[in-house]
Amino acid sequence: MVNISVNLNGVQLQNPIIPASGTFGFGNEFRDFYDVNILGAISIKGTTKEPRYGNPQPRIAECSSGMINSVGLQNPGIDTVVNKEIPNLRKFYHQPIIANISGFSIDEYVECCNKVDALVDIIEVNVSCPNVHNGGMSFGTNPESAAMVTKAVKAVTTKPVFIKLTPNVTDIVSIAKACENAGADGLTLINTLLGMRIDIKRRKPIIANKMGGFSGPAIFPVAIRMVYQVAKACSIPIIGCGGVSNVDDVIEMMMAGATAVEVGTANLIEPMTCKTIIQQLPNRLLEIGFNNIQDIIGII
Numbered sequence: 001m002v003n004i005s006v007n008l009n010g011v012q013l014q015n016p017i018i019p020a021s022g023t024f025g026f027g028n029e030f031r032d033f034y035d036v037n038i039l040g041a042i043s044i045k046g047t048t049k050e051p052r053y054g055n056p057q058p059r060i061a062e063c064s065s066g067m068i069n070s071v072g073l074q075n076p077g078i079d080t081v082v083n084k085e086i087p088n089l090r091k092f093y094h095q096p097i098i099a100n101i102s103g104f105s106i107d108e109y110v111e112c113c114n115k116v117d118a119l120v121d122i123i124e125v126n127v128s129c130p131n132v133h134n135g136g137m138s139f140g141t142n143p144e145s146a147a148m149v150t151k152a153v154k155a156v157t158t159k160p161v162f163i164k165l166t167p168n169v170t171d172i173v174s175i176a177k178a179c180e181n182a183g184a185d186g187l188t189l190i191n192t193l194l195g196m197r198i199d200i201k202r203r204k205p206i207i208a209n210k211m212g213g214f215s216g217p218a219i220f221p222v223a224i225r226m227v228y229q230v231a232k233a234c235s236i237p238i239i240g241c242g243g244v245s246n247v248d249d250v251i252e253m254m255m256a257g258a259t260a261v262e263v264g265t266a267n268l269i270e271p272m273t274c275k276t277i278i279q280q281l282p283n284r285l286l287e288i289g290f291n292n293i294q295d296i297i298g299i300i
Contacts, residue, residue: 001291002281002282002283002285002290002292002293003292003293003294004016004278004281004282004293005293006040006259006260006293006297008122008162008186008237008239008259009185009186010160011096011121011122011160012096013040013095013096013260014038014040014095015039015040015278015281016040016250016254016258016259016260016261017039017250017260017261017263017274017277017278018040018041018042018043018098018239018260018261018263019039019042019043019262019263019267019274020241020263020267021043021044021045021046021124021126021262022046022100022264023263023264023267023268024044024267026044026081026085026086026088026089027042027044027089028088028089030267030271031092033272034272036092036093036095037092037093037094037095038275038278039095039274039278040096040260041095041096041097041098041121041122041260042089042093042095042097042098043100043124044086044089044098044100045075045081045085045100046073046100046101046102047081047101047112047116048078048102048103048104048112049077049103049108049111049112050077051075051076051080052072052073052074052075052077053072054073054074055071055072055208055209056208056209057208058206058207059071059207059208059209059212060207061197061206061207061212062197063195063216063218064218065216065217065218066214066215066216066217066219066243066265067214067216067265068195068206068207068211068212068213068214068215069192069213070207070208070209070211070212072209073102073129078101078111078115078116079115081099082115082116082119086099086116086119086120087119096121096122097119097120097121097122098120098121098122098124098162099113099116099119099120099123099124100164101113101116101124101126102126102128103149104129106148106152109149109153110152113125113153113156113157114156114157117156117157117159118158121159122160122161122162122186123153123160123161124162124164124188124239125149125153125162125163125164126164126191127139127140127145127146127163127165127166128140128165128166128168128191128192138166138168140163140164140166140169140175140191141166141169141175142175143174143175143177143178146163146165146175146178146179146182147178147179147181147182148182149163150163150179150182150183150184151182154183154184160186161183161184161185161186162184162187162188162239163179163184163186163187163188164188164189165179165187165188165189165190165191165226166191167191167193167219167222167223167226167242168193168194172190172226172229172230173229173230173233176230176233176234177233177234180234180235180236184236185236186236186237186238186239186259187230187234187236187238187239188238188239188240188241188262189223189226189227189230189239189240189241189242190219190222190223190241190242191213191242192213192214192215192219192242193214193222194212194213194214195211195213196210196211196212215242215243215265216245216265216266217243217245218243219242219243220243220244220245220249222242222243223240223241223243223244223253224240224252224253226242227253227256228256230257231256231257231258231298232257237260238257238258238259239258239259239260240253240254240256240257240258240260240261240262241261241262241263243265244263244264245263245265245266245269245273246266246273246276246277247277247280247281247284248284249261250277250281251281251284251285254293254296254298255296255297255298255299256300257297257298259297263277281293
């Protein structure tokens with residue numbers, strides 16, 4: 001018998017596989033493909049205080065080993081998520097739910113996290129959003145602002161708080177440690193890299209906003225490197241993500257130091273990806289000499 005369960009700050013997951021926020025909606029889209037209750041958890045669509053219709057189109061650009069998106073946090077707003085989307089998800093999904101919260105000011109983060117606290121199991125705070133009160137610089141690009149968000153959110157929540165870090169920095173370890181020192185229960189990394197594509201016939205950027213978040217298999221080595229660095233520097237658990245698309249990627253991410261793993265872009269390419277990974281994980285662990293998945297966490 002192979003044990004593939006993991007624990008995130010007291011929240012027990014039957015396996016470490018989590019669809020990443022923004023690639024699984026609120027769970028409804030994937031019900032026709034398989035029973036989503038086989039998942040370890042679901043990180044629901046990124047949520048802001050007010051409803052957002054997202055950025056102008058086109059906002060998706062394909063790449064040879066991934067994609068660029070500039071969706072712009074399209075979501076129905078925190079009140080609709082709390083009053084409608086999460087209750088609807090609970091009707092058919094009985095595993096842990098992770099709320100992904102974004103904000104354009106610390107007050108927005110605080111309000112959203114406070115409203116969602118009682119309805120979910122973990123709160124994932126996306127600090128890649130621009131701080132509108134500080135010239136538009138992302139909260140996650142310097143230790144001080146990331147710590148401020150962490151401390152403010154922890155003051156109004158009772159559930160484990162995982163800060164989702166941006167890779168678009170020169171020193172992710174200093175930001176991770178600042179979040180840990182401010183009270184973060186865990187970290188999620190990495191978010192998307194900043195990328196761009198150009199239509200050579202039109203001589204214009206493909207995406208209306210010119211640049212967007214680059215994700216997919218091409219960023220996997222960067223994600224592994226950052227997870228490894230942060231795991232060595234911090235003592236709180238990590239949810240690893242970035243380019244994960246198969247069972248070996250999951251094992252590699254966990255060996256680098258992740259306790260659980262989010263699967264993102266791969267869900268958009270092949271909707272059965274998470275199910276396939278979960279099915280393959282026990283036998284793959286046995287093949288490499290393990291019968292308890294917890295033994296591989298941070299083994300490198």
